Amino acid sequence: MLLIRCPYCETERPELEFRYGGEALLERPKDPALVSDDAWTAYLWTCKNPKGPHAERWRHVHGCGRFFNAARNTVSDLIVSTWRVDDSPPANFDGGGA
Amino acid sequence: MVEISRGRAAVQMQAASGRFVFRGGRDAALACGRGFGLALPAPPLWSSDIGDRAALWLGPDEWLLIANEAGTLRVLRDALAGMAHALVDVSSRDCLFDICGPDAALLLNAAIPLDLSEQGFPIGACTRTVFAKAGATLWRREREIFQLSVARSHGDYAQRLLDEALRSMPEP
Numbered sequence A: 001m002l003l004i005r006c007p008y009c010e011t012e013r014p015e016l017e018f019r020y021g022g023e024a025l026l027e028r029p030k031d032p033a034l035v036s037d038d039a040w041t042a043y044l045w046t047c048k049n050p051k052g053p054h055a056e057r058w059r060h061v062h063g064c065g066r067f068f069n070a071a072r073n074t075v076s077d078l079i080v081s082t083w084r085v086d087d088s089p090p091a092n093f094d095g096g097g098a
Numbered sequence B: 001m002v003e004i005s006r007g008r009a010a011v012q013m014q015a016a017s018g019r020f021v022f023r024g025g026r027d028a029a030l031a032c033g034r035g036f037g038l039a040l041p042a043p044p045l046w047s048s049d050i051g052d053r054a055a056l057w058l059g060p061d062e063w064l065l066i067a068n069e070a071g072t073l074r075v076l077r078d079a080l081a082g083m084a085h086a087l088v089d090v091s092s093r094d095c096l097f098d099i100c101g102p103d104a105a106l107l108l109n110a111a112i113p114l115d116l117s118e119q120g121f122p123i124g125a126c127t128r129t130v131f132a133k134a135g136a137t138l139w140r141r142e143r144e145i146f147q148l149s150v151a152r153s154h155g156d157y158a159q160r161l162l163d164e165a166l167r168s169m170p171e172p
């Protein structure tokens, strides 16, 4: 079982308490009505799905209930770091490749 | 109160008590604590209590308030008048179990995947977690007394699992 550090509870907790929440660091278009269908579709559905470091949202659903961000390596499953949604990603994190 | 025990652990089913979930920002939390007569704890996973009332940290803006006095809800509503907040009476929502005895943590670890040693989960610690497949709230009130609560609809499930865990407890 993975131990995941919740940045709000400030402790490592078993993965059973967490829910995966999709890709992180996406910027929602300010006015969805003004973007093209293709751009909106890309925002909603087109994910990076990289092999390696990936910025992800996770939710401590059976804990504090909070969404937070995590940098996880999709090959090794190693969670390098987690941070609160209003904090910046770690300086050396490349954001999940192109 | 029904108590079932084996070896050095016991499970006591408790009657429902007054329980309220409060959510709000810093100012509302201060006002709520003043109205409640007990400051809401700021450190994560921590509780404060005085007499038989308690405030348990559940999240950065969320606390479980426990108090049996009639009128608690009205007092809190008055203290929070005009402030953005959520306050919900959940007294009838939960089944409460007191898990007692020197092996209480061992018993709970049959279904809770947390470090419940005195270092990992000291007296006063509280958290939401899972009890096997059921969402649960756990609070260490004393060294050998944990309060476990699950949703009423999961009460029978939790109770049967506790019974099963008790049966596999070592005899002293």
Ligand SMILES: [Zn+2]
Pocket: A006, A007, A008, A009, A010, A060, A063, A064, A065, A066
């Ligand atoms: Zn948490």
